[in-house]
Amino acid sequence: MDRLETFFLKRYIKHPKRNLFRFSFVFMVIGIILSVGILSAGLNLFQGYETNLKSLLLDSFPHVSIQSAYGELISQAELIRIKNKLAQKSEILSLTGSIESSLMVQTQDKVRAVNLRAYDFSEDFPYARYISKGSYDLQPKELIVGHYLAEELGLKIGDELILSYPRLDRITPLGIQNNQSTFTIAAIYRSGYYESDNSLVISTISDAKSLLMISDGYSKVELRLSDPDKASQYSREYIYLLGSEYIAIPWDLYAQSLLRLVTMEKWLIFIVFSFLVLIAGINVISAMSTIIIDKTREIAVLKTLGAGGHSIKRIFSWHVGLVALLAVIGGQILGLLLSWFVEIQSFYRLKGEVYFIDTLTADITWVNLAVVFAVSNLLIFACINIPLKQIENMQIIDIIRQRN
Amino acid sequence: MVLCAKHLKKSYIDSDQTITVLTDASLEVAPGDFICITGKSGSGKSTMLHIMGLLDSPDEGELWIGDKLVNSHSSDAPKIRNQELGFVFQFHYLIEDLNATENVALPLLIAGESEIEARARAKELLVHLGLAERLNRFPNQLSGGEQQRVSLARALVNKPKLVLADEPTGNLDPIYSSEVWNMMKSLNQELNQAFVIVTHDAEAASKADLVYDLVDGALIRN
Numbered sequence: 068m069d070r071l072e073t074f075f076l077k078r079y080i081k082h083p084k085r086n087l088f089r090f091s092f093v094f095m096v097i098g099i100i101l102s103v104g105i106l107s108a109g110l111n112l113f114q115g116y117e118t119n120l121k122s123l124l125l126d127s128f129p130h131v132s133i134q135s136a137y138g139e140l141i142s143q144a145e146l147i148r149i150k151n152k153l154a155q156k157s158e159i160l161s162l163t164g165s166i167e168s169s170l171m172v173q174t175q176d177k178v179r180a181v182n183l184r185a186y187d188f189s190e191d192f193p194y195a196r197y198i199s200k201g202s203y204d205l206q207p208k209e210l211i212v213g214h215y216l217a218e219e220l221g222l223k224i225g226d227e228l229i230l231s232y233p234r235l236d237r238i239t240p241l242g243i244q245n246n247q248s249t250f251t252i253a254a255i256y257r258s259g260y261y262e263s264d265n266s267l268v269i270s271t272i273s274d275a276k277s278l279l280m281i282s283d284g285y286s287k288v289e290l291r292l293s294d295p296d297k298a299s300q301y302s303r304e305y306i307y308l309l310g311s312e313y314i315a316i317p318w319d320l321y322a323q324s325l326l327r328l329v330t331m332e333k334w335l336i337f338i339v340f341s342f343l344v345l346i347a348g349i350n351v352i353s354a355m356s357t358i359i360i361d362k363t364r365e366i367a368v369l370k371t372l373g374a375g376g377h378s379i380k381r382i383f384s385w386h387v388g389l390v391a392l393l394a395v396i397g398g399q400i401l402g403l404l405l406s407w408f409v410e411i412q413s414f415y416r417l418k419g420e421v422y423f424i425d426t427l428t429a430d431i432t433w434v435n436l437a438v439v440f441a442v443s444n445l446l447i448f449a450c451i452n453i454p455l456k457q458i459e460n461m462q463i464i465d466i467i468r469q470r471n
Numbered sequence: 472m473v474l475c476a477k478h479l480k481k482s483y484i485d486s487d488q489t490i491t492v493l494t495d496a497s498l499e500v501a502p503g504d505f506i507c508i509t510g511k512s513g514s515g516k517s518t519m520l521h522i523m524g525l526l527d528s529p530d531e532g533e534l535w536i537g538d539k540l541v542n543s544h545s546s547d548a549p550k551i552r553n554q555e556l557g558f559v560f561q562f563h564y565l566i567e568d569l570n571a572t573e574n575v576a577l578p579l580l581i582a583g584e585s586e587i588e589a590r591a592r593a594k595e596l597l598v599h600l601g602l603a604e605r606l607n608r609f610p611n612q613l614s615g616g617e618q619q620r621v622s623l624a625r626a627l628v629n630k631p632k633l634v635l636a637d638e639p640t641g642n643l644d645p646i647y648s649s650e651v652w653n654m655m656k657s658l659n660q661e662l663n664q665a666f667v668i669v670t671h672d673a674e675a676a677s678k679a680d681l682v683y684d685l686v687d688g689a690l691i692r693n
Contacts (some may be wrong), residue, residue, distance in 0.1 A: 070589075071580045078568075085568065368564045371526065372578045372625075373553020464527045464543075467560065 068381070071374060075382045079389050091361075092390050095354040098347035099394035099447065100401055106340040107402020107439045112409060113333035114435055115428035120329060123260040123424060124322045126194070129165075129289035130298045132316045133305065140284030149288055152308050158293045158301060163190055164285035166275040171245075172268065173229040174220050181216065182266045183230070185275030193291060194256065194269070200224055201254030203269075210250040211269035214257035219265070226252050230268070232278050248278050259424050325423075337438075344443050348450030355387050355454040366458055367466035380455045384448070391447045399439060406431060472535070473632045473665045474500040474523060479532035480688075481518055492518050493529070494688030500633060503663040505656065507676035510685035516669040517637050519685065523667065524635045525552055537632070553581050557626030557664075559636035563618040565610040571597060571621045572606045578629045596624045600654060616647030620654065627658065636668040640675065652678055 068076070133149060135141055141149070146164045153159055166185040171178055186192055188205055195203055201224045203211060210230075212222060222228060231245040238244075250270070257264055276282070290305075292298060298317035305315045319326075359366070362383075369379050406429030417425050476498045482491040492515030500506060510516045521527040522534060528542040535541070536551055545551075552558075557578075565574045575593035580586065597606055600620050610618055619639060626634050636655070640648035652675050659666050668679065676682050682693040 070583055070586065071577070074573075074576075074580050074586050077586075078573075364564065365566050368566060369577070369581075370549070371524075371552060371558055371564075372581055373549045373551075374581045375549055378581075464521055467521070467526065 069378055071369075071378055072381050072385065076385050076389075079386060083389075089358070091354050091357040092387075095347075095350040095387075096390060096394040096397070098350040099344070099391060099443070100398045102340075102343035102347040103395050103398025103439065103443045104401030104405060105343055106337070106443065107399050107436070108405035108409070108429070109336050109340045110333065110435050110439060111402060111406040111429040111431050112427060113329075113336055114432060115406075115410075115430035116422075116424070117326070117329045117333055118430040119259070119426070119428050120424055121322075121326055123258055124326075125295050125318065126197070127258050127260045127263045128318050128322075129193075129287075130292040130295045130318050131290040131302050131305065133288040133290065133309070133313050134286070134316065136312050136314050140281060140286065141288060142284045146285060146288060149309060149313075153290075153305060156301075156305075158297070160291045160293055161191055161193060161289075163187065163193070163289050164272075165287060165289050166272060166279065166281065167286045168232070168275070168279055170278070171231040171233065172216075172220070173231055173247075174222065174226075177220050179220070180266075181230075181268050183268050183270060183275060183278075185270045185272045187272045193289070194258070197256050197258040198254045199257040201252070203254050205253055205269075205271050207271065207274060208248070208250050209253035209271075211254040211256050211267075212252050213264040213267040214255050215261065215265040216267065217252070217255055222252055224252050224255065228252065230270075230278060232280075234280075246278055246280060248274070250274070259426050261423050261425060337442075341442055341446065344446045345450075348446055351387065351391060351447055351450040352453050355383070355451055356457070358387065359383065359454055359457050363461065363466055366461055367463045370461070370463045371467075376459045380458050383455060383458065384451055387451050388448060391451065392444065395440060395443045395447065398443065399436065402439070403431065472499055473502055473504070473537070474498070474667075475533075475535040476519075476523060477533045477535075479519070479522060479529040479534070481515070481522065481527070481529050491688060493522075496532075496685070496688060496690050498523075498667075498683065498690055500665050500667060502632065502665055503659065504665045504667075504681060505659045505679050506665075506667045506681045506683065507679035508667065508669045508683045508685055508690065509671060509673060509676050512671060514685045515688060516671075516685050519690070520635050520637050520667065520669045524556055524558060553578055554629055555632050557629065557631040557634040559619070559622050559626045559634065559639045561638035561641040563610065563615075563622040565618060565621055565625075567610055570607045570609050571602060571613065571617075571624075574610070574621055575624045575628050578625060582629060593624070593628055596628050597621070600624050614647070615643050616650050619643060619647070619651050623651065623654065623658075627662070627664065630662070631664065633665045633667065636666065638670055639668065640670070640672070648672075648675070 150162055163186060168183050169180060170183055172181045192203055199214060227249055229247055229249050231247045233243045233245050256267060292301060295318060298319055302315035302317045306313060366379055409427050410429050417427055479493050479496040481493040482489050496519055508516050508519060522529050525541060525543045525548040528544055533540055536555060541548060541551060572590055572593045575597055576589035579589035579592060594606055602617060602620060605613060605617055640651050655666055656678055670676055683690040684693055
């Protein structure tokens with residue numbers, strides 16, 4: 068930057084009112100603020116969706132599930148052996164045996180399939196923070212029911228329902244014989260992850276064993292890790308330790324493609340919204356062209372005094388660029404306000420059955436702020452440069468003759 | 472020699488018609504010369520001045536500034552315009568967003584001087600030209616005569632060897648006009664800077680040491 072450019076830049080910064088606030092900039096500024104605001108809010112919301120979904124997936128499911136390689140139950144003795152073998156692994160936050168099975172739930176007028184999970188409540192209950200109503204300190208014949216499931220069946224705390232386990236080993240001429248047991252609802256579970264909230268019932272281990280006719284054992288061993296992103300790597304290590312009679316299933320085996328899809332959608336939305344900034348760039352071209360026409364005489368004066376074309380172009384770039392930069396910052400502030408508003412509003416919720424989760428949250432990260440800032444400025448400065456070519460082609464003599 | 476123009480020819484095409492304004496114009500300017508070029512309206516006075524100022528190029532002929540053969544397309548034309556030539560136009564051509572001091576400081580900033588130094592020299596020159604009370608005024612807050620004096624200060628601030636003025640008082644009333652002419656004459660004597668002034672005002676031209684008439688595209692010394 069030469070002395071002349073520095074001089075003009077300092078003037079623009081010291082006296083913004085006199086130099087930067089022009090009527091021809093109004094629509095350019097509005098366009099940039101709106102487009103950058105939408106881009107920023109869109110990215111924040113998609114980032115929030117991605118973070119929220121990942122967090123819910125990690126919270127709603129074990130990070131690693133250890134199961135028998137032959138589809139058998141894991142006995143209490145085996146569970147203790149597994150615990151001992153993995154005791155040295157500092158990354159394991161909790162290790163619990165659980166029972167999981169599909170069965171039927173029945174109220175007075177409705178029947179539907181649900182997913183039963185059973186835990187030993189004397190140990191830490193990993194999903195305690197998602198209990199929205201009631202207490203998770205379950206007594207025998209008490210159940211925790213998912214929020215949307217309770218809503219669909221019209222159930223509330225204290226209501227009773229029947230769990231039926233179809234016994235495929237007892238098929239009679241009258242049909243399949245069921246094990247049935249009546250339970251009282253003690254709590255409502257609401258994680259925000261629709262699949263869980265719509266199909267989950269949670270019971271004690273002893274009730275599940277009785278209903279499913281299991282004498283001893285667990286369906287699987289659930290592990291929660293300090294670094295769930297390394298679940299695949301740890302799974303391989305655990306199988307090496309435990310032997311080939313077990314399999315270890317990391318959480319991302321079934322969720323990774325979904326998360327990749329969400330990440331891809333986020334960046335697709337970012338590209339689509341970036342086109343809004345590009346459209347706002349048309350206003351920038353228009354404002355830049357107007358200012359060049361307005362200042363033609365001054366360009367001629369500067370050229371007459373010996374200023375180079377490149378130097379004059381940079382002075383004009385700074386002039387419009389500073390206004391555009393302020394507008395981009397304004398747009399990012401608008402984006403933050405929009406994100407905040409979307410979070411606090413309560414009149415619109417996501418459809419859980421479509422989007423997996425039902426709450427809109429915004430996640431504001433420095434990386435996303437920087438990406439929006441960089442891409443917006445890049446697009447706008449590219450637009451600023453288009454009309455600047457006029458300056459290079461201006462002939463001083465033509466301008467002076469016109470004036471005379 | 473500050474400037475030497477030899478056998479300059481220049482013509483324009485206007486609506487399929489070729490209009491020749493300079494046929495064989497030659498001029499030599501020595502340090503300290505105070506030269507006026509007069510002529511009828513449309514005789515090519517301004518074209519001659521623009522060619523001498525490297526704002527336009529001749530079709531034929533040579534232009535020497537100092538010991539360099541140049542034209543408006545020369546790569547060093549901007550540098551020569553900045554450091555060896557000063558311009559005063561009929562319209563003041565001051566930058567409206569800059570005050571008087573800043574307008575005068577521009578050629579120095581273009582030359583690479585620091586802003587502090589440029590402002591100091593601009594102020595000094597403006598005070599010398601009687602504008603001490605107008606240093607921070609913007610062009611629209613100055614009278615016509617003051618605007619032209621600021622314009623003159625801007626032309627002189629880089630201490631050019633030659634000042635080219637195109638009808639510098641053409642837009643001024645007689646009082647301001649006389650003031651500007653006297654100022655140019657005294658600066659010429661005081662600083663030994665050469666002036667070439669284009670005017671159609673014969674009375675004003677009489678103040679010059681040398682007067683040329685531009686007749687039929689050639690300069691004829693009076």
